[in-house]
Amino acid sequence: MGQKRLLFLLAVFTFLVSSSYGRGVLKLKSDDDRPVYNHTLAVTLVEYASAVYESDLTKLFTWTCERCNGLTKDFEVIEVIFDVEHCLQAYVGVAKDLNAIIIAFRGTQEHSIQNWVSDLFWKQLDLNYPDMPDAMVHHGFYSAYHNTTLRPAVLDAITQVKKVYGANFNIIVTGHSMGGAMASFCGLDLVVNEDEENVQVMTFGQPRVGNAAFASYYSLLVPNTFRITHDRDMVPHLPPYYYYFPQKTYHHFPTEVWVKDFSFSNFVLFGLEKVCDNTGEDPTCSRSVRGNSISDHLRYFGVELKCESWRQCSIVMNQDMERYSRKDSRGNLFLSRTVPPKDVVKTSSLSKTGISSLIWDKRDGSSCWQFLFALFHLHVVEVMMKLIPLILKFKSDDGRPVYNHTLAITLVEYTSAVYMSDLSELFTWTCERCNGLTKGFEVIEIIVDVEHCLQAYVGVAKDLNAIIIAFRGTQEHSIQNWVSDLFWKQLDLNYPDMPDAMVHHGFYSAYHNTTVRPAVLDAVKRAKESYGANLNIMVTGHSMGGAMASFCALDLVVNEGEENVQVMTFGQPRVGNAAFASYYNLLVPNTFRIIHDHDIVPHLPPYYHLFPQKTYHHFPTEVWLTELSILNIVIRGVEKVCDNTGEDPTCSRSVMGNSISDHLTYFGVELMGETWRQCNIVMGHEMESYSRKDSKGNIFLSRTVPSTDVIKTKSISKTGISSL
Structure with missing residues (x-):
């Protein structure tokens, strides 16, 4: 309170000085x-x-x-x-x-x-x-x-x-x-x-x-x-x-x-x-x-x-004004206090209500021709799209992995699932709209960090022979403030054992300094014990969840000795400087960052090309999803696999990142919380046999035997729903 009063007095003083x-x-x-x-x-x-x-x-x-x-x-x-x-x-x-x-x-x-x-x-x-x-x-x-x-x-x-x-x-x-x-x-x-x-x-x-x-x-x-x-x-x-x-x-x-x-x-x-x-x-x-x-x-x-x-x-105009008005041969309207020229036609009343209304009609002849041309153009686009592959892919000279569109539209569904606030539904989640892409998937562990309002899960996708780790992003209702804060965020943390590598303290801490990291690593270990040690690991997330996913993957490679780790994120922000991006690229080369058209978040924190060594810098590889549309109708998206710099000027950096709606939808799938209360979860009583809490109140749902250092969850309500 005292600090606010001091700031207010300082602002008033500045105002008085400037006024003088x-x-x-x-x-x-x-x-x-x-x-x-x-x-x-x-x-x-x-x-x-x-x-x-x-x-x-x-x-x-x-x-x-x-x-x-x-x-x-x-x-x-x-x-x-x-x-x-x-x-x-x-x-x-x-x-x-x-x-x-x-x-x-x-x-x-x-x-x-x-x-x-x-x-x-x-x-x-x-x-x-x-x-x-x-x-x-x-x-x-x-x-x-x-x-x-x-x-x-x-x-x-x-x-x-x-x-x-x-x-x-x-x-x-x-x-x-x-x-x-x-x-x-x-x-x-x-x-x-x-x-x-x-x-x-x-x-x-x-x-x-x-x-x-x-x-x-x-x-x-x-x-x-x-x-x-x-x-x-x-x-x-x-x-x-x-x-x-x-x-x-x-x-x-x-x-x-x-x-x-x-x-x-x-x-x-x-x-x-x-x-x-x-x-x-x-x-x-x-x-x-x-x-x-x-x-x-x-x-x-x-x-x-x-x-x-x-x-x-x-526009609207009273009939009283008609003595001042005139039209030319194209229907353009003039109101003048001077005598109208001889080559214009006197305006007549357009209605009986005392108001003449002139509305630009998009159904005139010119617009009809434009519409017919658009239909013809649509047909041409459809023909061309049959001749040109939907996905522009390349494999670089150094043998980097090739982008897989089917895997992307599969992982976006796994990413969407982590936004579910009903833990009962998430624990038993099956994707009905996915046409078998997620068939045989089973959630192993759900982690809800109540203290920091974070959520993640670990599961096994048998058809991919992989462990899936998904992190939740920022709630859509608070994203405006979050985006605003990112504009000013400085590189403020040295990444351990990487000289000159600087990272975003908040994103790093969200994974490393919360209950999320030990819970994820423990779940991965138990999944391998139950399903086999030869499982690959795929880490995904959206928005801030994408940032956490990248730190998780790097952690698995550097500290846990995992070899087959793949990362695919959606709309993630920058997380470190160029030195960090270079280290990351060497250690986790099988990484793809999907960016949807004008999504605002991948442009944050800002990249200042005048100071390439001191600014935030994306790691590769970006896949830029642009939309082809006619008459504001999206015909289809084209996915461009960008170069290996992480900051390809011909991809998302070639446009202005000004869209929150593009941030909240990827491949037609909404990536956001179901309600505005992101930190509110519900859980059926039948899930309590799988649940546990630690000493800080963080919640875990697990298909394996709970650890000995956790406390069994008690019923919070008599309605059959436990609500936190």
């Missing part, structure tokens, strides 16, 4: 006399950027900001543009107090941002920017502004505004997310092609849009540009920046303003705005942290920047 130095804004003026960042303008423009997400065009056309404390006073929307074909929205207005024309572009809907972010990882520089040698840009962002109805409508609106309000108006362009990318192309277009001089751009959470050459041109032509990035917002990190190839990668233009949150007990006390250097890729700003937050992307300066509903391409 520039109101929490760190500003600089560069040697080349670049414009200075204006905090008040930023908190004003974020409101304008928020307004463009309004789907009710009546409200947007008459928008006033009640919460803005006069910052947007006397603002008037002049033109609203809604591109139905490409689902884009923008507006042009006049802010008289700023003596400026405001142009705002809408970003991507929050409900589709996961897929959009995923797509950006693969996006290549694919378009030469006109009249700029070596300048390459993102084709999609460029086209969203230049090749749609937005550009001519925006330029026409500016012309109309200057005729009515005067030619001496400045122009301020803003937008959020993809809207920020469009805003930057608009600002550049106004300078280069429309000869506008007083153009300022300020965006929020925008992605990279071009390479270093483009960023250099842009910085010279539109120097009054500020990109606001919020703490760990993931979108400004996309498409990725590869510093090993600075001339060929995406590169931000300057100037970034990084808003860093300072919080206490999950309450944000204040934000510190750091104006970054003029390179566009300041390593001390947003690039100094991992961009992994969507929530930071959807909120800037406390203002939400997202659509009101999940139907981003659905």
Whole structure:
């Protein structure tokens, strides 16, 4: 309690100190006399950027900001543009107090941002920017502004505004997310092609849009540009920046303003705005942290920047607004305070309720052709899959074991079983859905470490002639916090008798310093006595259970002298450094780590390629399971056996690990607890003849004679169920 009070007082003191130095804004003026960042303008423009997400065009056309404390006073929307074909929205207005024309572009809907972010990882520089040698840009962002109805409508609106309000108006362009990318192309277009001089751009959470050459041109032509990035917002990190190839990668233009949150007990006390250097890729700003937050992307300066509903391409409009509205030949909609051009058609009422509703219909002719093409593509995929093996396998030159798909889908079932909280069912477990893959399997020992909330079992699979050891992973309901903790976990333990080998203390201790290790080793010994000494040993586990499985296998080889040990894990995190990975690979070469598509956990703790000897490092061999899908329907998975480095850049490291759902499902099998109470188990009275407890209350169910140092379990309930 005293420590929390001390932290709170320290946070308040820091807040007061920061408040006394520039109101929490760190500003600089560069040697080349670049414009200075204006905090008040930023908190004003974020409101304008928020307004463009309004789907009710009546409200947007008459928008006033009640919460803005006069910052947007006397603002008037002049033109609203809604591109139905490409689902884009923008507006042009006049802010008289700023003596400026405001142009705002809408970003991507929050409900589709996961897929959009995923797509950006693969996006290549694919378009030469006109009249700029070596300048390459993102084709999609460029086209969203230049090749749609937005550009001519925006330029026409500016012309109309200057005729009515005067030619001496400045122009301020803003937008959020993809809207920020469009805003930057608009600002550049106004300078280069429309000869506008007083153009300022300020965006929020925008992605990279071009390479270093483009960023250099842009910085010279539109120097009054500020990109606001919020703490760990993931979108400004996309498409990725590869510093090993600075001339060929995406590169931000300057100037970034990084808003860093300072919080206490999950309450944000204040934000510190750091104006970054003029390179566009300041390593001390947003690039100094991992961009992994969507929530930071959807909120800037406390203002939400997202659509009101999940139907981003659905808008509503009062009939009163129809005198301001017009449509072009493609059905794109415009609301304007100026006289409509002659080449557009007057909008008619779409309903009798007083509301005109325009919804992007995916059943139009274009989409039907896309659907038919998708069906044709599906057929082609099916044909190709018959010609190409489902599993891409290789056997390396040094005779490493070959990956076995059938064994993988068998072991994932054994891994799934360890999540069962009913020990009676687990002790008598048979897999009805497994089509005979687990036939003849028998559980020998179940271990429940109550003190540390761990669970494992040892069994015999007669058809595999193997002892199966399975470890349970982390509960799905606590995985968010567990994943968050892993981001900061340091290598903090020297592995015994391995020079320079460092490992994760928590994972090492979960196996070595709990009741799990002695119970497993004892069960293996008794299984060999009962079933024969020539049994192989297969160790498996999911998530944290996979980490424990790897330490178990290494222990069996090094300390128990076992020779025929195989490891196959699912979605396991990194457990040690490169030196440990090298030792492990030599001692337990028959190891496969299965990773499902964008599973987040195998990316943790992070791998920092700039410090290869000091960072966490996976051991080989990874098998990356990617999914081929059409129209969001998974057709089938392809399993790629990766190289023998453990960190193959063409496998899971080639994508962003951002999916928890991919972590909880492997080969269609769910790997998670049955209830949110992971440390709650039940056991029928009939199992008590097999059960025992040690002095710490840990539970063991065994088919062999219990050891002499354990205490017989007593009935805890009169209902026929013993519940812990």
